[in-house]
Amino acid sequence: MRPVLLVAGALTALFFLSLALGAGRLGTGSDAVWLLAVSRLPRTAAAMLAGAGLAVAGVIMQMLARNRFVEPATVGTGQAAGLGLVAVALLAPGAPLWFRMLVAMASALLATAGFLALVRRLPFRDPLLVPLTGIVYGGILAAVTGFIAYENDLLQYIDIWMNGEFSGVMLGRYEFLWLAGAATLVAYAFANRFTIAGMGEEMSLSLGLSYGQVMALGLAIVSVVTAVTVVTVGMLPFVGLVVPNIASQLRGDHLRRSLPLLASAGAGLVLTCDILGRIIWYPYEIPVGTILGVIGAAVFIWMLQGRRADAG
Amino acid sequence: MIRCQNLTFSAGGKRILDAVTADAPPGRITALVGPNGAGKSTLLGLMGRLKEPERGQVMLGAEDAAGIPRPIFARRLTALRQATRITPRLTVCDLVGFGRYPHNPGHLTKEDQRIVEACMTDMALDDLADRQIDTLSGGQQQRALIAMVLAQETEILLLDEPLNNLDLSHARRVMNNLSARSRAGRTIVTVLHDLTIAARFADHVVALKDGRVHAEGSPDEVFTPEVLRELYGAEVEVHRINGKPVILPI
Numbered sequence: 067m068r069p070v071l072l073v074a075g076a077l078t079a080l081f082f083l084s085l086a087l088g089a090g091r092l093g094t095g096s097d098a099v100w101l102l103a104v105s106r107l108p109r110t111a112a113a114m115l116a117g118a119g120l121a122v123a124g125v126i127m128q129m130l131a132r133n134r135f136v137e138p139a140t141v142g143t144g145q146a147a148g149l150g151l152v153a154v155a156l157l158a159p160g161a162p163l164w165f166r167m168l169v170a171m172a173s174a175l176l177a178t179a180g181f182l183a184l185v186r187r188l189p190f191r192d193p194l195l196v197p198l199t200g201i202v203y204g205g206i207l208a209a210v211t212g213f214i215a216y217e218n219d220l221l222q223y224i225d226i227w228m229n230g231e232f233s234g235v236m237l238g239r240y241e242f243l244w245l246a247g248a249a250t251l252v253a254y255a256f257a258n259r260f261t262i263a264g265m266g267e268e269m270s271l272s273l274g275l276s277y278g279q280v281m282a283l284g285l286a287i288v289s290v291v292t293a294v295t296v297v298t299v300g301m302l303p304f305v306g307l308v309v310p311n312i313a314s315q316l317r318g319d320h321l322r323r324s325l326p327l328l329a330s331a332g333a334g335l336v337l338t339c340d341i342l343g344r345i346i347w348y349p350y351e352i353p354v355g356t357i358l359g360v361i362g363a364a365v366f367i368w369m370l371q372g373r374r375a376d377a378g
Numbered sequence: 379m380i381r382c383q384n385l386t387f388s389a390g391g392k393r394i395l396d397a398v399t400a401d402a403p404p405g406r407i408t409a410l411v412g413p414n415g416a417g418k419s420t421l422l423g424l425m426g427r428l429k430e431p432e433r434g435q436v437m438l439g440a441e442d443a444a445g446i447p448r449p450i451f452a453r454r455l456t457a458l459r460q461a462t463r464i465t466p467r468l469t470v471c472d473l474v475g476f477g478r479y480p481h482n483p484g485h486l487t488k489e490d491q492r493i494v495e496a497c498m499t500d501m502a503l504d505d506l507a508d509r510q511i512d513t514l515s516g517g518q519q520q521r522a523l524i525a526m527v528l529a530q531e532t533e534i535l536l537l538d539e540p541l542n543n544l545d546l547s548h549a550r551r552v553m554n555n556l557s558a559r560s561r562a563g564r565t566i567v568t569v570l571h572d573l574t575i576a577a578r579f580a581d582h583v584v585a586l587k588d589g590r591v592h593a594e595g596s597p598d599e600v601f602t603p604e605v606l607r608e609l610y611g612a613e614v615e616v617h618r619i620n621g622k623p624v625i626l627p628i
């Protein structure tokens with residue numbers, strides 16, 4: 067069967083499974099409808115939107131950095147969104163959600179632009195040097211955030227978005243995630259440009275594309291997706307890394323063609339991990355970030371085996 | 379017609395091109411020759427607007443190339459670079475298809491598809507159409523890149539060492555194809571290291587050395603033992619077969 071159909075089928079099954087699962091029993095009648103509408107549907111939608119968005123953000127990041135081993139969660143985008151949130155908490159404690167979101171997006175964008183500028187200046191292009199630079203860069207941002215939070219008694223606050231989870235998702239508290247969904251659609255509309263950008267600056271110019279504009283658009287998509295995810299549910303590691311790499315093996319990197327698969331696979335992965343988190347230790351929950359960390363790291367290490375050659 | 383006027387370019391604190399003025403006549407093949415590091419690739423990059431000159435202009439006919447909006451420029455001029463690394467995993471067919479992007483950024487039309495297929499056939503890629511680029515040999519990749527550039531169907535083609543990695547028969551195929559396109563009115567500028575091939579196929583030769591034009595003219599004028607001795611610092615014999623110079627190193 068075609069991978070897209072397979073993933074779509076699996077996604078539908080997961081969707082209904084996620085609706086059926088929860089600490090409370092789903093009864094019948096208006097209570098059940100209320101529970102679905104207020105909690106389960108939003109939670110399921112949140113997981114799918116975040117997953118699709120992060121997978122797409124990951125592949126765009128990889129095209130812009132021209133390296134398969136980078137993703138927003140490891141190269142400083144997510145960490146910078148956190149830093150922005152801490153800054154708002156300190157400087158404008160009562161700021162409304164949309165303002166926090168904007169600051170998180172802006173700081174994510176700045177940090178990602180900084181990372182890409184850094185990568186362009188790397189003296190040689192060892193494919194593994196790029197993600198390593200990103201990890202160090204993201205680590206520094208995280209350390210600065212942690213230090214500021216520690217000094218100001220905000221550690222608990224940053225804990226919330228350092229490890230993503232969906233248990234707090236309710237109607238009225240996750241809607242910003244639809245922005246991640248919108249960003250995914252924008253990415254699809256401009257898919258050819260990102261594929262061309264992945265072939266490098268000279269190829270883009272030769273084909274009449276303004277490389278700067280594609281970069282800017284890509285940065286905006288990556289930052290919006292990352293910031294809304296971090297602010298509403300927290301960091302979800304590895305989605306942006308593992309999903310694009312597997313999709314690339316199956317479908318190649320013609321994004322116009324691979325994005326639907328990529329987005330559905332991202333949605334499916336996050337939803338699966340959220341469902342696992344709800345059943346493994348029932349009736350308690352394991353945060354989806356933790357599960358993704360374990361599964362993602364395992365898949366990533368497996369991917370690295372023997373893949374070093376086509377990393378660049 | 380493409381004309382370089384006074385092109386000057388520096389990088390890494392070094393002057394790489396110094397007031398280069400040269401012409402590529404319309405509907406002809408111009409060979410750009412010269413030793414390694416002479417500035418050939420740099421000059422081609424400036425002509426294709428992949429780099430900004432420090433001083434000087436590139437003229438397409440009477441128009442300043444710098445004034446043409448990029449999307450329109452890409453329909454008129456294409457450039458094959460010397461070492462292109464294609465990072466995304468694409469099939470040959472997809473890569474060549476991206477050559478149509480300047481004309482049609484969306485889905486390929488029937489006409490686009492026809493051009494893509496014709497260009498793949500020109501480069502003998504039919505059997506490789508569905509292969510991933512990264513699984514191809516060096517020469518096969520080079521042919522795929524050439525096919526992509528051809529698919530752009532521009533009036534001007536700039537090619538940096540198109541014969542890299544190609545065997546005799548594919549090199550001949552490429553040169554004959556370029557000849558046919560020049561006869562159809564396209565202007566072609568190509569960097570070539572094989573002077574005998576340059577002499578055989580080019581109508582006009584520009585020889586660069588140390589960032590300056592060392593000689594410019596017909597193959598007969600440029601490919602003489604004296605000019606080549608100064609250009610390369612090497613002794614060569616120039617023979618004539620069927621009226622064309624054949625250059626042999628001694």
Ligand SMILES: Nc1ncnc2c1ncn2[C@@H]1O[C@H](COP(=O)(O)OP(=O)(O)OP(=O)(O)O)[C@@H](O)[C@H]1O
Pocket residue numbers: 389390392394412413414415416417418419420421460
């Ligand atoms: N970014 C750069 N920084 C410093 N020097 C550069 C840069 N790009 C090119 N050069 C130098 O400019 C000179 C011309 O380079 P160019 O690539 O144009 O040569 P070329 O004639 O194409 O040589 P080849 O036949 O080897 O391809 C070389 O000496 C090269 O080292």
Ligand SMILES: [Mg+2]
Pocket residue numbers: 418419420460538
């Ligand atoms: Mg060169």
